[in-house]
Amino acid sequence: MFLCCFGGGAQMKVLFAITEAEPFVKTGGLGEVGRYLPLALQEQGMEIRVILPQYSSIPPNYLQKMKTIKEFTVPLAWRNQYCGLKELKYEGIHYYFLDNEYYFRRSRCYGDGDEGEQYAYFSRAVLESVRYLPEFKPDIIHCHDWHTALVPLFLKAFYARDTLYYNIKTLFTIHNLKYQGIFPREVREDVLGLSGELSSSAQLEFYGGVNFMKAGIMHSDQVTTVSPTYAQEIQHPYFGEGLHGVIQGRKDSLLGILNGVPRPWPSPTLADKRANRMKLQEQLNFTNNEEIPILSMISRLVEQKGLDLLLHVLDEILALDIRLVVLGTGDAHYEERLQRFAEGYPGKLRVILGYQEELAHRIYAGADIFLMPSRFEPCGIAQMIAMSYGTIPIVRETGGLKDTVRPYSPISGEGNGFTFTDYNAHELLYAIQKAVEMFRNQKDTWQKLQENALSSDFSWNRSAARYRDVYESLYYSS
Incomplete structure (x- = not known):
């Protein structure tokens, strides 16, 4: 096993912020990423933990096994919202679940009318949770798709002077550029609570609205997407879904890394x-x-x-x-x-x-x-x-x-x-x-x-090796 170690023999620590991970919740391929990529990364010597919403659709047998670590409040503009941080170890990976019935006790994961507020809350709650994760301060927060795209922006806006958050780097992965998290402009003030330079329209504005994915692309330390060819395609208007100019501006920090698939076992002949x-x-x-x-x-x-x-x-x-x-x-x-x-x-x-x-x-x-x-x-x-x-x-x-x-x-x-x-x-x-x-x-x-x-x-180990290289590059960058 490759051992990814740093000064004093410590392992690199990566926190996955993602909205799906099977077997807890899966609506598509993102759920497979949330399960198999952390496993492959851990096999290569990194300490990986995963944080996601505690949806009401999570099977009861998993809900019953969760242990509450901490209860705290999450600031969201003028709101202070409850959050329960829970933990469950599965297949050797620590999974953390953020509990708030108002935001996550829903009949579906996506598509409700207030999902701008819902996932702004999730992004802010991820960062607040860093204070309470037992014996784990992430070196890197790896954010997946628009639902977590505010994490890099919030990290700069609200935590830059907090020594606990010094040197935490962010990686943002675009899984599908077609889905960007676009909301009315009122969300910027009423939900995000941003001020100063980070509240300017250039950071979030998108044809009169607010675009969460734009914020993730602009403010993360590194951007990846899920294949090398797609990384090239989205820099052009046909595939760029209106964000090709923003992506071109980050092209030097953009990489395409293929996802993997679990192989059938035993291997077919x-x-x-x-x-x-x-x-x-x-x-x-x-x-x-x-x-x-x-x-x-x-x-x-x-x-x-x-x-x-x-x-x-x-x-x-x-x-x-x-x-x-x-x-x-x-x-x-x-x-x-x-x-x-x-x-x-x-x-x-x-x-x-x-x-x-x-x-x-x-x-x-x-x-x-x-x-x-x-x-x-x-x-x-x-x-x-x-x-x-x-x-x-x-x-x-x-x-x-x-x-x-x-x-x-x-x-x-x-x-x-x-x-x-x-x-x-x-x-x-x-x-x-x-x-x-x-x-x-x-x-x-x-x-x-x-x-x-x-x-x-097409193994996840191949994908994990590429991500390991990206994590190392981020960790050692100034």
């Missing part, structure tokens, strides 16, 4: 693939035929994921001798159109609306080809999971998809999937036709492609 394929065919009532490729898509059914492209050429795709399964939920018009296609192609297309974790992994494990034609994709997890089962991805070259899926080269034998460049339905169709032809007529090449996919390294 090609023999496992054949068995999983048989089981999937039976479950989906597809004809048992090894010569007919099974295509799959597991996704939120929204524009970002390339549903427009798929639907535009779905008749042509289904004219091929293939089977296709789609699992997901999302916008009603995509769900309805997919269901109509399924009715028109019985036995060839299965559309399963909703999300079932066990079924998703059966599809990843049993399908031959995985479709991910996203309009944009900061990192993407599904393509990495698919490859860990030897399922070959077809992706558009954007964000983390470009960084993880390399087109197969028959000359070198390298590559682990198929890609296309432009957001164009017929480029997607051509890539599918190419993959189907290889599956049918180039068996040895297809097997090599599967072996390449299975051997691709």
